[in-house]
Amino acid sequence: MGAIISYPRGGEIFGEEEATDYLYQVVTGSVRTYKVLNDGRRQIGGFYLPGDIFGLEFGDEHAFSAEPMTDTKVRVIKRRALHDLAERNPSIARELIFHTGVELRQMQKRMLLLIMSAQERVASFLLEVAERAPAQPAIDLAMSRQDIADYLGMTIETVSRTLTALEASAAIELQGSRHIVLRNRNTLNRLNG
Amino acid sequence: MGAIISYPRGGEIFGEEEATDYLYQVVTGSVRTYKVLNDGRRQIGGFYLPGDIFGLEFGDEHAFSAEPMTDTKVRVIKRRALHDLAERNPSIARELIFHTGVELRQMQKRMLLLIMSAQERVASFLLEVAERAPAQPAIDLAMSRQDIADYLGMTIETVSRTLTALEASAAIELQGSRHIVLRNRNTLNRLNG
DNA sequence: CGTGCAGTTGAGCAAATTCAACGCTTGTGG
DNA sequence: CCACAAGCGTTGAATTTGCTCAACTGCACG
DSSP: OOEEEEEOTTOOSBOTTSBOOEEEEEEESOEEEEEEOTTSOEEEEEEEOTTOEEOOOSSSBOSSEEEESSSEEEEEEEHHHHHHHHHHOHHHHHHHHHHHHHHHHHHHHHHHHHTSOHHHHHHHHHHHHHHTSTTOSEEEOSSOHHHHHHHHTSOHHHHHHHHHHHHHTTSEEESSTTEEEEOOHHHHHHHOO | OOEEEEEOTTOOSBOTTSBOOEEEEEEESOEEEEEEOTTSOEEEEEEEOTTOEEOOOSSSBOSSEEEESSSEEEEEEEHHHHHHHHHHOHHHHHHHHHHHHHHHHHHHHHHHHHTSOHHHHHHHHHHHHHHTSTTOSEEEOSSOHHHHHHHHTSOHHHHHHHHHHHHHTTSEEESSTTEEEEOOHHHHHHHOO
């Protein structure tokens, strides 16, 4: 169900103002959703990897914009069609509710994250990324420092300094700015509220 | 559907660890949900007034605890029964999805709130409370300064100072600590992301 | 009339932001 | 092939913001 569409890196999948006629699933690549506040600051709603669903909303307009972070293929699903299907098919309805629940819990986690200190936020972020690539002791970030900062509600300088501090305390090792080895997960976990 | 149960102020409706066997609707009174972090800090999940639904979760255990802020009557609904009903009754399913969406958008709003300054957070909070009691130019807070602080992710001192500052800038007028007259909504709105 | 609790105010401090400079990598034009 | 501009990330210094600790006020309740 749904058509596959390709988006080049730097394009736009949908904007904040657009109608919520479609929802999306990442097939390959990666996507970020974000919102620009009236003072120019940007808040990232989430990062989405293959398999993840985004743009699942319940108002008339999208609350966030969505952009591919790399060249990306997404499956596009008509919202009306899905909801109609859900009314006749309980297992689809269950899926729909399940995914909403996933999103909701993620938001709750983010909410808790945002009241914590810079160290705690960055540590949580690293663990969150690591969870999605569980095999490795190291992680590769798909996003820039600016993306991380806007995700965690802080500045790029603070992100950078915090990573340096975590390296100094032997919790992680920076091998190039986007490749990070997690040396001591206990230290990171201890920071994770 | 569902039984009505009374809880005295200061009691507990459910705890973080409890199974999500039930969900709840406020009949009279008011409820707060909260979570205590491992460092002792408390984060308020939300405040709920008559008509509001809370405890609607999708994991096995509640992510938050729930307490009445005043003597409160709630309607208790068995989650299993509701979900079973939703599978056979599309309008119930729609309701369920709708309420999840309300919760989700509220969380998104909170997320944006938490990255803003103290002034912006308090201003947003006042407007949020005012929206729920639209008739008056003034609002009566059901909750303490500590509750507000834990809702907005700041300390009681900062809440207090911020309210004083807003009064100094003629945006509000404090008539007793829980009764606040909104003198200039434009000023407040301008602060609201 | 005290005692206790909620809220306010003040002073000093810690954390994160801002502003600025610098290093490294990458891509472009001479 | 080299020079140099542009972008990203890091680091440093000064500043701002909110927190901590502490004292104080006002109010409710015995």
